[in-house]
Amino acid sequence: MLLEIRDLSKSYPGPEPDRPVQVLRGVSLSLDAGQTLALTGESGSGKSTLLHLVAGLDHADAGQILLDGREVTRMDDTGRAALRRGTVxxxxxQFNLIPSLDVAANIGFQARLAGRADPARVLALAGALGLGAHLHKYPEQLSGGQQQRVAIARALAARPRLILADEPTGNLDEATAAEVMAQLLALVSEEGAALMMVTHSERMATQLSRRLHLRQGQLEPGP
Known part of the structure; x- marks a missing residue:
């Protein structure tokens, strides 16, 4: 088992100091290497919060996250940053590309931080995602679909065990979204990585091997 989440809870301060807003309520799930999982749910149901907790971008109030044999919920900031560089x-x-770096440098950025710089892999990912002719361009010179492809390539460059995708096609038109999604799934399968994806799109969710639905902070089988 690559990822195991046990009884995870998270709340945020509410309008009244003594009444926090409960976002996740005892969430548990598991994910094996090579599996793909769609997380669906209404806005505010806790989907992105769950993704951020697994990535170590936020702290849980209670529960455990075990990733590749390590407990994310017990890591300090340094440990969680190392996790995002190499394992996740x-x-x-919103892509989150670095405006001052060209496409090639953006793709290789995370891998360099992880000590896994590999120019050949940057070229291979760029080619697989149709970015081969754009390596020396900057993010502002790219379309939304091209920027999303750069973000996907960057996430894959360090050969992570788990890919976490938060609405990766949410800002794209339907045709571009379908193309980008197909490329993402093909690359994830080729790497043998696991994918957990937050999406509002019924069409995208059905392309993944498993589906869970968050409702009021609790998981249930996807509709």
């Missing part, structure tokens, strides 16, 4: 690749909805 995160694909954000």
């Amino acid at each position: 690749g995160v694909i954000f909805q």
Whole structure:
């Protein structure tokens, strides 16, 4: 088992100091290497919060996250940062590319931080995602679909065991979204990595091997 989440809870301060807003309520799930999982649910149901906790971008109130044999919920900031560099690749909805770096440098950025710089892999990922002719361009010179492809390539460059994707096609038109999704799934399968993806899209969710639905901070089988 690559990822195991046990009885995870998370709340945030509410309008009244003594009444926090409960976002996750005892969430448990597991994910094996090579599996793909879609997380669906209404806005505010806790999908992105769950992804951020697994990535070590936020702290849980209670429960455990075990990833590749290590307990994320007990790591300090340094440990969680190292996890994101080498074990977890995160694909954000807003791309989060570095404006001052060209496409090649953006793709290789996370791998360099992890001590896994590999120019050949950058070229291979760029080619697989249709970015071969854009390696020396900057993010502002790219379309939204191209920027999302760069974000996907960056997340995969360090060969992570787990990919976390937060609405990776949410800002794209339907045709571009379908193309980007197909490329993402093909690359994840080729690497033997696991994928956990937050999505509002019924069409995207059905392409993954498993599906769970968050409702009021609790998991249930996908509709």
